[in-house]
Amino acid sequence: MSYVDEVLESVKKKNAGEPEFIQAVTEVLESIRVVVDAHEEEYRKVALLERLVEPDRIITFRVPWTDDKGEVHVQRGYRVQFNNAIGPYKGGLRFHPSVYQGILKFLGFEQTFKNALTTLPIGGGKGGSDFDPHGKSDNEVMRFCQSFMTELYKYIGADVDVPAGDIGVGGREVGYLFGQYKRLTNTYEGILTGKGLTFGGSLIRTQATGYGLLYHTVEILKLNGQSLKDAVCAVSGAGNVATYAIEKAQELGAKVVTCSDSTGWIYDPDGIDVELLKEVKEVRRARLTEYKAERPNAEYHEGKGVWTVKCDYAFPCATQNELELEDAKTLVANGCKGVFEGANMPTTLDATKYLQENGVLFTPGKASNAGGVATSALEMTQNSERLSWSAEEVDTRLKMIMTGIADTIAEAADRYGMTGNYVAGANIAGFEKVAEAMIAQGVY
Ligand code: NDP
Ligand code: 2IT
Numbered sequence: 001m002s003y004v005d006e007v008l009e010s011v012k013k014k015n016a017g018e019p020e021f022i023q024a025v026t027e028v029l030e031s032i033r034v035v036v037d038a039h040e041e042e043y044r045k046v047a048l049l050e051r052l053v054e055p056d057r058i059i060t061f062r063v064p065w066t067d068d069k070g071e072v073h074v075q076r077g078y079r080v081q082f083n084n085a086i087g088p089y090k091g092g093l094r095f096h097p098s099v100y101q102g103i104l105k106f107l108g109f110e111q112t113f114k115n116a117l118t119t120l121p122i123g124g125g126k127g128g129s130d131f132d133p134h135g136k137s138d139n140e141v142m143r144f145c146q147s148f149m150t151e152l153y154k155y156i157g158a159d160v161d162v163p164a165g166d167i168g169v170g171g172r173e174v175g176y177l178f179g180q181y182k183r184l185t186n187t188y189e190g191i192l193t194g195k196g197l198t199f200g201g202s203l204i205r206t207q208a209t210g211y212g213l214l215y216h217t218v219e220i221l222k223l224n225g226q227s228l229k230d231a232v233c234a235v236s237g238a239g240n241v242a243t244y245a246i247e248k249a250q251e252l253g254a255k256v257v258t259c260s261d262s263t264g265w266i267y268d269p270d271g272i273d274v275e276l277l278k279e280v281k282e283v284r285r286a287r288l289t290e291y292k293a294e295r296p297n298a299e300y301h302e303g304k305g306v307w308t309v310k311c312d313y314a315f316p317c318a319t320q321n322e323l324e325l326e327d328a329k330t331l332v333a334n335g336c337k338g339v340f341e342g343a344n345m346p347t348t349l350d351a352t353k354y355l356q357e358n359g360v361l362f363t364p365g366k367a368s369n370a371g372g373v374a375t376s377a378l379e380m381t382q383n384s385e386r387l388s389w390s391a392e393e394v395d396t397r398l399k400m401i402m403t404g405i406a407d408t409i410a411e412a413a414d415r416y417g418m419t420g421n422y423v424a425g426a427n428i429a430g431f432e433k434v435a436e437a438m439i440a441q442g443v444y
Contacts, residue, residue, distance in 0.1 A: 002033070002036075002037065002040075003036055003037075003040050003043065003044055003049060004029050004030070004032075004033045004036050004037075004049070007029060007049040007050060007053060008025070008026060008029050008030075010050070011025050011029075011053050015102070015105070017102065018101065018102025018105060018106070019102065020102050020103055020105075020106040020320060020321075020345070021102045021105040021106040021109065023106065023321075023345065023348075023349060024106040024109050024110055024345060025053050025109060026349065027345075027349060027352075027364075027423065027427070028109070028113065028427045028431070029049070029053075031421075031423055031424040031427040031428065032424075032427050032428055032431045034416050034418075034424075034428075035416070035428055035431065035432065036049065042439075043435070046438075046439060046443055047443070048435060048438060048439065051438065051443075051444075052083070052431075052434070052435075052438070053109070055080050055081060055082045055083075055105060055108060055109075056081045056082060056083060056084060056089075057081050058078065058079070058080050058081070058101065058104075058105075059078065059079045059080075059081070059152075059155050060076065060077070060078050060101070061076075061077045061078075061151040061152075062074060062075075062076070062077070062151075063075040063076065063077040063129055063131070063144065063147050063148050063151065064147060065131075065140070065143045065144040065147045066143060067136075067140050068137055068139060068140055075129050075130055075131045075144070075148075076100075076129060076130055077127070077128075077129045077148050077151060077152065078099070078101060078104050078127050078128060078129065079125065079126075079127035079152060079155055079156070079161070079163070080101075080104045080105055080107075080108040080125060080126050080127060081108075081125045081155070081161055082105075082108035082109055082111065082112050082123070082124040082125055082126070083108075083112040083123050083124045083434065083438075084123035084124075085123060085434050085437040085438045085441060086115070086116055086121055086122065086123055086433065086434060086437045087115070087120070087121035087122040087123045088122065088123055088157075088158075088159055088160055088161055088162055089123045089124065089125030089160070089161035089162070090111070090115055090122035090123060090124070090125060090161070090162050090164075090373060090376065090377065090380075091107065091108060091111040091115075091124055091125040091126040091127070091163070091164070091166075091373065092107075092126060092127075092128075092163065092164045092165050092166030092169065092372075092373075093126075093127045093128045093129075093163045093164070093165065093166055093169045093173075093177075094107070094126070094127075094128035094129075094166040094167045094168060094169065095128055095129050095131045095132070095133050095144075095167070095168035095169050095173065096128070096130070096132065096167050096168050097130050097131075097132045098130075099128045099129055099130045100130065103128075103320070104126045104127060104128060105126075106320070106344075106345065107126035107166070107344055108124050108125055108126040109124070110124075110344055110345065110365070110366050111124035111125060111126055111366075111373070112124025112430070112434060113366050113426070113427060113430030113431060113434065114365070114366035114367070114369070114370045114373060114430065115370075115373055115377075116429075116430040116431075116433040116434050117366065117367055117370055117405050117408065117409070117426060117429060117430050117433075118370050118373060118374040118377060118401055118405070119401065119404065120374060120377035120378075120401075121377075122162075122373065122376075122377050122380075125161055125163070126166070127152070127163055128166065128168075128169070129144075129148060131144055131148075131168075132168070133168045133173070138172070141172065141173060141176065142176045145173055145176035145177045145180065146176060146179075146180040148177065149176075149177045149180035149181050149184070150180065150184065152177075153180070153181050153184045153185060156181075156191055157189070157191060158189040158190050158191050158380070158383070158384075162190065162191060162192065162193060162376070162380060163177075163191075163192055163193075164192060164193040164194045164372075164373070164376050165194045165240070167239070167319065170194075170239075170240060170282075171194065171196060171201075171206065174192050174193075174194045174195055174196075175195070175196055175199075177192055178191070178192050178195055178199065189383070190379065190380050190383025190384065193205065193376035193377075193379040193380060194206075194376065194379075195379070200379070200382075200383050201379065202375060202376075202378055202379035202382055202388070202389070202394055203388070203389070203390065203391040203394050204375055204391055204394040204395050204398060205372075205375045205376065205378075205379055205394075206240070206244070207244040207247070207248075208244075208371045208372050208374070208375035208376075208394075208398055209240065209241045209244065209245075209342065209369050209371050209372030210240070210241050210242065210243060210244025210245035210246070210247065210248055210317070210342065210371075211244055211245075211247075211248045211371060211395070211398060212368075212369070212370065212371015212372065212374065212375070212398055212401070212402045213241070213245050213248075213315065213317075213340060213342045213368050213369055213371060213402075214228075214245060214248035214249055214252060215248075215371065215398065215399045215402035215403060216340070216363065216367065216368045216370075216371070216402040216403070216405060216406050217313070217315075217338070217340045217363075217368065218252065218403075219402070219403045219406035219407065220338070220340070220361060220363055220406050220410075220422070221338065221361070223406070223407075223410055224361055224420075226337065226338070226361075228249065228252045228253055228254040228313070229252075229253040229254070230253060230254070230255070231253075231254045231255070231312040231313055232254070232255050232257060232310070232311045232312050232313075233249050233254045233255065233256045233257070233311055233312065233313045233314070233315060234256070234257065234258045234306050234307065234309050234311040234313075234314045234315070234336075235249070235256050235258055235259055235272075235306070235314075235315045235317055235342075236258070236259070236260045236265070236306045236307075236315070236316050236317055236318045236322060236323075236343075236346075237259065237260060237261070237316075237317035237318035237319075237342070237343065238259045238260060238261045238277060238280075238281050238288060238318075239261075239281065239317075239318070241317040241342045241343065241369065241372070242259055242260075242315075242317035242318065242342065243274065243277055243278060243281065243282070245315050245317055245342050246259065246272050246274055246277070247274045249315070250271060250272075250274065254313070255271040256271060256272045257269060257271060257272070257309060257311070258272070258306040258309050258311075259272055259277060259288070259291075259306075260288070260304075260305075260306050260318060261281075261287065261288050261318075262318075263287055263288070263302065263303075264287075264288055264289070264300055264301055264302045264303060265288070265300075265301050265303075265304070265305050265306045266288050266291055266292060266298055266299070266300055266301075267298065267299045267301070267309055268295055268297065268298040268299075269297055269298075270295075270297050270298075273291075273295060276291055276294055276295065277291060288300060304322075307323060307327035307328075307330055307331055308327075308330055309334075310334040310335065311331070311334065311336055312335070312336065312337055312338070313336065313337060313338045313339070313340065314331055314336055314338070314339045314340075315339075315340050315341075315342050316339070316341055316342060316343050316346035316347060317342030317343050317346075318343055318346065319343055319346065320343065320344060320345045320346060321345065321346065321347075321348050322343065322346045323339070323346050323347040323348065323351050324348050324350075324351050325348060325350045325351045325354055327351060328347070328350075328351035328352075328354040328355050328360075329354065331355070331360070332354070332355065332358045332360060336360060337360060337361060338360060338361035338362070339355055339360055339361070339362050339363075340361075340362075340363050340368045341363060341364055341365035341368050341369060342365070342368065342369050343365060343369065344365045344366075344369065345364075345365060346365065347362075352364075352423065356421065356423070361420075361422075362422060362423065363406075363409070363422045363423075363426070364422065364423050364426050364427075366426055366427075366430065367405050367406070367409050367422065367425075367426040368405075370401070370402070370405055371398055371401070371402050374398060374401045374402075375394060375398055378394055378397060378398075405426075408425070408429050409422050409425030409426045409429055410422065410425060411425070411429075412424070412425040412426075412428040412429040412432075413425030413428070415428075416428060
């Protein structure tokens with residue numbers, strides 16, 4: 001049996017209750033098969049793949065918190081420190097009721113390759129909790145964050161592990177987490193990114209994932225003789241990534257006609273009004289029904305459905321496995337020419353395959369959404385320098401990094417005779433860097 005198949009089989013056996021992790025590992029190992037086959041003896045000798053698919057460590061802890069009525073709740077907290085071959089563990093924290101070890105292992109695994117693609121010195125990690133911030137008061141969120149950090153602070157540090165936001169964790173949560181770390185340690189260090197601008201945050205970090213997704217898309221389209229000008233786009237999600245993806249897409253001349261949240265979706269034929277979306281989601285923390293209420297031409301639909309809208313390009317920016325085979329078929333039938341992942345692993349494996357086989361340009365999240373973590377690394381740099389860069393400087397670097405990633409993954413795919421297969425290109429380029437660093441550092 002080939003080395004890849006052996007390791008895949010063992011991963012499936014050992015992680016049977018964690019389908020998302022198995023899915024992420026399958027995608028990566030399948031697409032680096034050509035590289036592994038060419039170096040089989042060298043890799044086997046140091047059990048490279050076995051070490052690559054096993055997190056360095058997983059920390060799990062109890063997070064008790066008291067709600068506004070005085071009732072005590074207990075949540076589970078995690079930090080998966082996946083791989084620090086090329087830098088300190090780096091990756092977000094997710095607060096969502098679906099969070100369990102398998103989700104965070106898949107995210108930490110993906111993060112390792114994504115962070116390698118940024119060219120910056122950051123390893124892969126992810127954490128979070130099954131806490132649901134929806135409907136909680138600011139004080140409840142604050143008490144939860146304080147309790148979460150009271151355990152987490154023992155395991156992180158500016159040169160050890162630097163968490164940030166993800167689903168359910170934005171500026172508000174990062175602020176509370178940072179405040180508690182400071183109290184517990186009496187230090188003032190860049191131990192989180194996505195901080196507020198008055199206490200060490202970087203300009204453009206808030207916008208970075210969405211903007212970066214579009215910078216990356218522009219370059220991929222350019223390589224394929226296409227452009228966003230006057231293109232109709234479908235975006236899913238209505239959070240951090242989706243909002244700034246919509247903003248940048250419209251700035252670049254496209255019309256974005258959809259967005260969605262966990263209860264329903266919007267079709268707005270006039271193009272999404274980003275300022276209204278921000279008001280509804282960032283300020284009021286309300287449902288998209290409130291967006292509809294202020295846009296007479298827009299439609300609100302319950303449940304799933306953004307991928308049924310005719311579009312030139314699609315940007316899944318909500319959550320994992322939100323774009324399934326049936327959605328891929330509808331997109332292709334409607335003439336969609338490109339799918340660019342803003343979320344982490346939003347497309348199922350069979351949907352990805354279908355899109356690629358039908359000539360749809362497709363870039364995986366670990367390449368196209370790397371702008372967030374890349375800008376987090378720029379925040380770490382600014383914190384180390386004790387300086388703040390201008391928005392122009394950060395944005396210029398972000399653009400360079402995201403354009404560079406597009407070129408890197410295109411080049412890696414070419415090198416292995418898989419021109420245009422950006423999934424293979426991203427996995428190969430990320431893997432090559434991590435593998436080289438792991439081998440150079442000996443067996444650990
Ligand atoms: P947010 O919490 O800001 O927004 C998430 C959005 O997706 C919300 O609109 C939410 O709905 C919706 N959503 C979440 N879970 C589900 C679900 N199970 N079903 C349907 N809709 C859902 O998160 P982000 O925008 O930060 O993250 C979105 C994706 O991007 C995630 O996959 C994340 O891992 C990834 N990502 C984030 C980065 C970042 O910098 N923030 C960087 C790179 C990737 P509702 O409004 O109802 O809560
Ligand atoms: O998935 C991701 O890359 C993020 N949630 C951002 C991580 C970070 O450290 O900025």
